[in-house]
Amino acid sequence: MKGKLIIISSPSGGGKGTLIKELLETIPDLGYSVSWTTRAPRFGEEEGKHYHFVTREKFVEEIRNEGFLEHAEVHGNMYGTSIRQIDEIASTGKDVILEIDVQGAAAVMEKASEAVSIFILPPSFDTLRSRLIARATEGSNDLEIRLRNSIEEVRQFARFKYVVVNDELQLASRKLASIILAERQLTDRQTGAIQGILDSFERSKA
Ligand code: ADP
Numbered sequence: 001m002k003g004k005l006i007i008i009s010s011p012s013g014g015g016k017g018t019l020i021k022e023l024l025e026t027i028p029d030l031g032y033s034v035s036w037t038t039r040a041p042r043f044g045e046e047e048g049k050h051y052h053f054v055t056r057e058k059f060v061e062e063i064r065n066e067g068f069l070e071h072a073e074v075h076g077n078m079y080g081t082s083i084r085q086i087d088e089i090a091s092t093g094k095d096v097i098l099e100i101d102v103q104g105a106a107a108v109m110e111k112a113s114e115a116v117s118i119f120i121l122p123p124s125f126d127t128l129r130s131r132l133i134a135r136a137t138e139g140s141n142d143l144e145i146r147l148r149n150s151i152e153e154v155r156q157f158a159r160f161k162y163v164v165v166n167d168e169l170q171l172a173s174r175k176l177a178s179i180i181l182a183e184r185q186l187t188d189r190q191t192g193a194i195q196g197i198l199d200s201f202e203r204s205k206a
């Protein structure tokens with residue numbers, strides 16, 4: 001059975017990266033869709049692990065080749081989800097985490113209505129600002145852009161099936177894991193496995 005798409009969005013600094021890292025370490029059968037971006041790598045970011053870092057020309061070429069499930073301009077850079085990559089992961093039966101912005105999330109929800117959508121909401125604007133400042137990955141100009149954009153982004157929460165408030169990290173992490181595990185227990189996602197169990201009951205009659 002093909003894995004499901006799991007969309008995880010939040011404003012920049014909302015905690016997606018931190019929570020997803022923990023998720024990938026604790027929940028089996030999860031894959032991560034490595035996006036393409038025209039943004040420059042941050043200190044410690046690796047090509048092919050965090051992103052595929054490409055030029056704007058290469059990115060535009062990939063749009064023309066219809067290689068993206070969705071793509072968007074976010075905080076002044078281009079980001080896109082590779083169709084080939086998510087197909088590769090989903091065909092192994094793994095669920096695929098898409099760490100994307102609210103525009104990308106809306107586009108994926110339209111194209112793949114079965115996708116599970118989760119919005120990570122920071123507990124307040126001030127907490128978001130403090131966390132972004134403490135992360136220290138953006139200059140003051142980029143930081144201001146991200147904070148200003150967050151005001152419109154959090155308004156989009158109602159488009160998502162789930163909202164996880166990222167207050168205390170371990171609790172938020174458990175909430176996120178429980179959503180993914182619960183989605184896997186849906187009856188229609190287990191018909192194959194359930195049939196195998198029922199067959200063992202039928203065989204016992206013989
Ligand atoms: P995003 O990937 O959404 O941009 P990050 O995962 O990088 O956000 O989180 C932003 C910063 O906030 C990071 O420095 C991270 O360590 C910190 N952070 C995330 N969640 C929490 C939390 N629940 N409590 C305290 N700090 C957090």
Ligand code: 5GP
Pocket residue numbers: 009010011012016035036039070071072074075079080081099100101102103104105
């Ligand atoms: P950052 O520059 O902080 O890594 O990411 C900025 C924003 O772009 C975040 O909201 C992140 O989730 C989003 N993003 C990352 N990859 C993609 C993608 O493939 N598509 C879209 N639409 N957004 C993405």
